[in-house]
Amino acid sequence: MLGRRHKDFAPDERVIVRFRTNPRVLILPIGIVMLFSGVFGVMMANLPSFVEPWGGYALIVIFAVLLVIFAVNPFLRWAATSYTITTHRVTLRAGVIRRVGQDLPINRISNVAYTRGLLDRIGGSGTIRITTSADTSVSISGIPEVQDVYNLLVDLIHASSSSRY
DSSP states (O other), X not given: OXXXXXXXXXXXXXXXXXXXXXXXXXXXXXXXXXXXXXHHHHHHHTOOGGXXXXXXHHHHHHHHHHHIIIIIHHHHHHHTOEEEEESSEEEEEEOSSSOEEEEEEGGGEEEEEEEOOHHHXXXXXXXXXXXXXXXXXXXXXXXXXXXXXXXXXXXXXXXXHHHHO
């Protein structure tokens, strides 16, 4: 389950959609891993005999540290970030070690806008900017099917404002 547990929601609250950002954010870390792997292989194959075996061990440790920094860390950040839209709120949750969260009540959202650059359109994603009645705004980048999410939010805001009057 991506977002908060159902017991954390109000009894009449329903989860409409849960999503993560577009996995295209992992393309660069995958490319870096491939590059590091190639460099690591060449360096291990050309390691001078007078530094063996300790030179090989040092290269393995360096490769492992670089792998964690440039591949595992971005993947964990991507996997630990989720967005949930319910009938009452938009929730944002992120963090691997230190979890942070933000709830934006639907009835407090005053404006929703989206943008899609060229790469966003190619990747099938975009950025949504949500502004609340307190003039705070949140931008969420890399949202898959951004226009559908935008339309959903607009419909929820309209339904929320209609039910208040």
